[in-house]
Amino acid sequence: MAELTDRKLYLGPKLRVLRRELGLNQTRMAEELGVSPSYLNHLERNQRPLTAQMLLRLANTYDIDIRDFTATPAEGGPGELSEILSDALVRDIGIARDEILEVAENYPGVSEAIARFYRALGDLRRLPGDALDRSSPGPLVAPVDWLRETIARAGNHFAEIDAGAESLAAGLPDDPALLQAELRARLKDRHGMSVQLVRGDVLAGTLRHYDMHRRRLMLSERLPASGRLFAIAYHLCAQELADSIAAQIARAAPPDEDSRRLASIALTNYAAAALLMPYDRFRQAAEQGRHDIALLRDRFGMSTEQVAHRLTSLNRTGARGIPFFMVRIDRAGIISKRFDGEAWPFARYGGLCPRWDACDARAPDRVETQLIETLDGRRFVTLAMALPHRPDGGRASPVIALGCEAKHAGRIVHADGLDTEKDEATGVGPTCHLCERRDCPDRALPPVTRALDLHSYERTIAPYPFRRV
Known part of the structure; x- marks a missing residue:
């Protein structure tokens, strides 16, 4: 809480969204929080900052996580909105930074809507001129972008799937070699699925393949041990955590079939990682080992990428x-x-x-x-x-x-x-065309936010010199 009291928190829009989600009017919420309706109105309009005492009242009254409530939005914030509004399509308007900050901080829903439109515009720009069928426009957001946005909103943490995987892992051995044998036996005994290692030329262009008719999971010999273990865990989770995964996909509401399939694969991968690196055991190992990547990789029998990915998902409340x-x-x-x-x-x-x-x-x-x-x-x-x-x-x-x-x-x-x-x-800068670092010799593009300051009589160390204002 000390960190929160170091700065004034103006969270009016978040407070207003919370009240509406709870189905309360200002009078009722003010009564439950023990403040006057006029004071709550000032808070919602950012005319008063939220004090530490008020944050504690909110947490205790409505069972919210203070860290989540005060966190900066993952998308649609000032940086992203400024980046979008520097696009050549609207750059000439010259929107002032204080206007951008006001919209981003006070109207996060508007910022997010603008961000989604911009992603859709980016998808359309990548299409060749005759590729867009006006009679059947399809999704406005590419499936990969939709999935990235969905995962970002969740903080790359899916509590229900994590809890289910941790419960499943409770009765399994910790040693990766013993764990693989146990997972194979469980697939066979409970789901009638066998696992077979095959030569690389048998699965040309494929690292794993599930033969549905013979109920046989074939793994290429090219897969390292971590990849084999993960593949087996993936198919076990697809069977035993199917309900949790399906519920999460339903809540995410994919806009099309490709997005739904991507989400299914991504969340089953998440479940497999949560099974092989159970939340509490992995988090404690990471803290005790001071996030030594090699140590975590060897202890859990995982690859560098699998360990790194799991480290980004440790977002459980408390x-x-x-x-x-x-x-x-x-x-x-x-x-x-x-x-x-x-x-x-x-x-x-x-x-x-x-x-x-x-x-x-x-x-x-x-x-x-x-x-x-x-x-x-x-x-x-x-x-x-x-x-x-x-x-x-x-x-x-x-x-x-x-x-x-x-x-x-x-x-x-x-x-x-x-x-x-x-x-x-x-x-470092955000990216060259948005960076205003004047003395950077590594610049590849001029900033779109500044006018160039070129002269024939001199050449500066940094390419594309530009004016300060």
């Missing part, structure tokens, strides 16, 4: 882990997977900052640690790890990068030796 963000990046800097955590420091659209060293990680068994600082002075510790050679035969092995605010560095063994307050940090 037992949260470090709020990591995570990305999977290829050598070209293209993001194929992203979980924003609580403080994603880069743009949500476009490329990453070239000054972030994550893409340079090359050794699979080595964690590359970097201290970075954003334009607004926030500091982050990032951990980048190259993945081993891909079992699918692809040439470009991606990089997994985890990151969190620097205040958590003391809980991470890979950050030992860093003085997060005194050491020089690498200055």
Whole structure:
């Protein structure tokens, strides 16, 4: 609570949304909170800040989590809205930053709606001119974007699925080798499904295949041990946690069949990870081992990517882990997977900052640690790890990068030796076309928010010099 009292909290829109969700008018809520209706009205209109005492009353009266209530929205916030409104389509309007802040902070629903429209516009822009059938427009949001948005809203944590997987894991051995044998036996005894390891040429182009007629799960010999264990857990969870997964998909309300299938696969993957890395045991191991990636990987028999992904999902109320963000990046800097955590420091659209060293990680068994600082002075510790050679035969092995605010560095063994307050940090920006760092020699594009300041008589170290105002 001390952290919350360091700053004034104007959370009127959230308070108004909570009241409407509870079906209360201002008079009734004011009575239940022990304040006057006029004071509650001032709170909802951001004319008064929420005090620590009022937050405690809200938590006790309506059983809400204070951290969730005071958290910055994962999408549609000032940074994202500013990024959207810098698009060439509306840039000439010159919307002032204070207007953007007012909309983002006071009207989060409007901000989210704008963000969804912008994602839909991005999808349409990627289509060739004759590809859009006006008579059958299809979904306005791409299934992958819809899934990413859905996971972000949930904080990458699905409590019902986690609880079901943890209950299932309670009667299983901890040792990964014994666990695989037990999972195979359970699939066979309870669901009539056998598991068979086959040569790579038998499953050409496929790493695992379930033969529904013979009820046989075939795993390619190219799969590492962690991949085999995960595949078996995936199919067991598809059977035994089907109701929890289906309920979560129903609540998410996928807009089309492709989105529904993606959600089903993603949530079954989530369930498998929760089964193999049960919440409490994994969180305690992570804290006790100070988030040593190799230690967690060996103890649970998982891959680097599986461990990193699981670390981003430790968001259970009352037992949260470090709020990591995570990305999977290829050598070209293209993001194929992203979980924003609580403080994603880069743009949500476009490329990453070239000054972030994550893409340079090359050794699979080595964690590359970097201290970075954003334009607004926030500091982050990032951990980048190259993945081993891909079992699918692809040439470009991606990089997994985890990151969190620097205040958590003391809980991470890979950050030992860093003085997060005194050491020089690498200055990074959201992405080149939105970055206003004037002295950056690594800039690839001019900022769309500033006018260029080019002269034939000089060449500056930083490309694309621009005016300050």
